[in-house]
Amino acid sequence: MSSSPSDATAPDPRPYDALLLLSFGGPEGPDDVMPFLRNVTRGRGIPDERLAEVAQHYLRLGGVSPINEQCRRLLAAIRADFAAHGLDLPVYWGNRNWTPYLTDTLRQMAEDGVERAIVFVTSAYASYSGCRQYREDLAAAQAAVGERAPRCDKLRHYFNHPGFVEPMIDNTVAALRALPEDLRAGARLAFTTHSIPISWAETSGPEGGAYVAQHLEVARLVATGVQERTGVAHPWELVYQSRSGPPSQPWLEPDICDHLDALRSAGAAAVVIVPIGFVSDHLEVRYDLDTEALDHAAKLGLAATRAATVGVDPRFVAMIRELVLERAVAERGQPVARRAVGRLGPSHDVCPLDCCPNPWGHRPAAKA
Numbered sequence: 262m263s264s265s266p267s268d269a270t271a272p273d274p275r276p277y278d279a280l281l282l283l284s285f286g287g288p289e290g291p292d293d294v295m296p297f298l299r300n301v302t303r304g305r306g307i308p309d310e311r312l313a314e315v316a317q318h319y320l321r322l323g324g325v326s327p328i329n330e331q332c333r334r335l336l337a338a339i340r341a342d343f344a345a346h347g348l349d350l351p352v353y354w355g356n357r358n359w360t361p362y363l364t365d366t367l368r369q370m371a372e373d374g375v376e377r378a379i380v381f382v383t384s385a386y387a388s389y390s391g392c393r394q395y396r397e398d399l400a401a402a403q404a405a406v407g408e409r410a411p412r413c414d415k416l417r418h419y420f421n422h423p424g425f426v427e428p429m430i431d432n433t434v435a436a437l438r439a440l441p442e443d444l445r446a447g448a449r450l451a452f453t454t455h456s457i458p459i460s461w462a463e464t465s466g467p468e469g470g471a472y473v474a475q476h477l478e479v480a481r482l483v484a485t486g487v488q489e490r491t492g493v494a495h496p497w498e499l500v501y502q503s504r505s506g507p508p509s510q511p512w513l514e515p516d517i518c519d520h521l522d523a524l525r526s527a528g529a530a531a532v533v534i535v536p537i538g539f540v541s542d543h544l545e546v547r548y549d550l551d552t553e554a555l556d557h558a559a560k561l562g563l564a565a566t567r568a569a570t571v572g573v574d575p576r577f578v579a580m581i582r583e584l585v586l587e588r589a590v591a592e593r594g595q596p597v598a599r600r601a602v603g604r605l606g607p608s609h610d611v612c613p614l615d616c617c618p619n620p621w622g623h624r625p626a627a628k629a
């Protein structure tokens with residue numbers, strides 16, 4: 262093999278020999294919608310009326326979830342970024358709930374000779390749904406593939422990485438600029454994330470309460486960043502969306518639409534909705550915010566825009582490379598710099614055994 266000048270500085274991913282992009286999955290056509298929803302909600306006690314309603318949300322988009330196209334774009338962007346930086350690491354994609362299923366991807370990786378993968382999940386925060394459930398999915402897929410299945414290490418939570426926070430500041434500023442100019446300075450910021458049962462929020466992260474604490478920190482960081490850019494301290498709140506469980510179980514509140522009512526009653530004239538809980542404009546963003554919440558705001562006579570999610574922002578894609586190399590250095594036992602903004606500091610590499618517990622009982626989980 263001939264050596265070129267760049268070989269000397271090529272980033273070293275060892276001990277990893279592949280990156281796995283692990284996501285939620287979504288239907289690819291109308292016939293997929295109900296089987297997909299059954300995959301998501303098996304054993305979850307979600308009322309039938311709620312399922313029928315969510316099926317309609319997918320069918321309005323032709324039965325195709327936007328999340329798959331977004332994963333394909335992210336995959337392509339990661340590959341291009343790795344190539345541009347001389348990082349020679351194959352990238353695979355697998356999902357929890359739809360094709361390409363994680364088990365099939367892991368089997369392919371084993372066939373290709375992958376022994377140790379680093380895993381990036383499309384969820385930035387600590388919670389059962391966004392952390393442990395993915396690690397359980399990995400353990401189940403490894404068990405299904407058998408002895409040859411690659412070892413899989415999940416990357417740390419990235420909610421407070423500048424590659425996630427900085428694009429959201431820009432996107433919020435852009436959404437403010439899309440409001441009528443005379444209403445801009447008085448606009449409120451409504452940061453949204455997926456509601457989860459309060460009991461899960463309480464047990465999220467190593468000490469509990471991490472789900473809400475991490476979101477409040479990102480909301481504060483984005484609001485502060487916006488103020489640095491515009492000179493205006495917009496009042497802000499963290500609110501919730503996409504609640505699904507039975508009414509008997511308390512979930513995090515207030516819901517975004519109730520919050521819009523409250524803003525209107527308090528005399529607000531404009532609001533920017535900022536979906537900090539999500540990394541791409543998937544169904545919960547396109548339907549629950551762009552259709553439901555923006556329609557509701559229009560009915561109230563409240564001027565409203567929605568900030569874009571990070572998607573394939575080059576800073577977000579570069580963050581993935583940075584986190585992979587950071588973890589590789591750490592696994593090789595070398596000193597490592599871990600970037601994080603704000604007060605909470607960089608998250609742990611390996612989740613403690615009891616963090617984000619499974620509300621339905623124990624299932625084996627991949628360690629990190």
Ligand SMILES: CC1=C(CCC(=O)O)c2cc3nc(cc4[nH]c(cc5[nH]c(cc1n2)c(C)c5CCC(=O)O)c(CCC(=O)O)c4C)C(CCC(=O)O)=C3C
Nearest residue numbers: 285287301305315326327328383384390391455505543544
């Ligand atoms: C915290 C969290 C995230 C963010 C972190 C992450 O990204 O992982 C997230 C993301 C997503 N949730 C998604 C879709 C759904 N979530 C559901 C149901 C649920 N989500 C929950 C939590 C979360 N969900 C919970 C506690 C339930 C109750 C059922 C259960 O106990 O698990 C249901 C069932 C129907 C309903 O009731 O809504 C669907 C269809 C999609 C795909 C969208 C697309 O297709 O574009 C994505 C990215």
Ligand SMILES: [Fe+2]
Nearest residue numbers: 392612616617
């Ligand atoms: Fe966790």
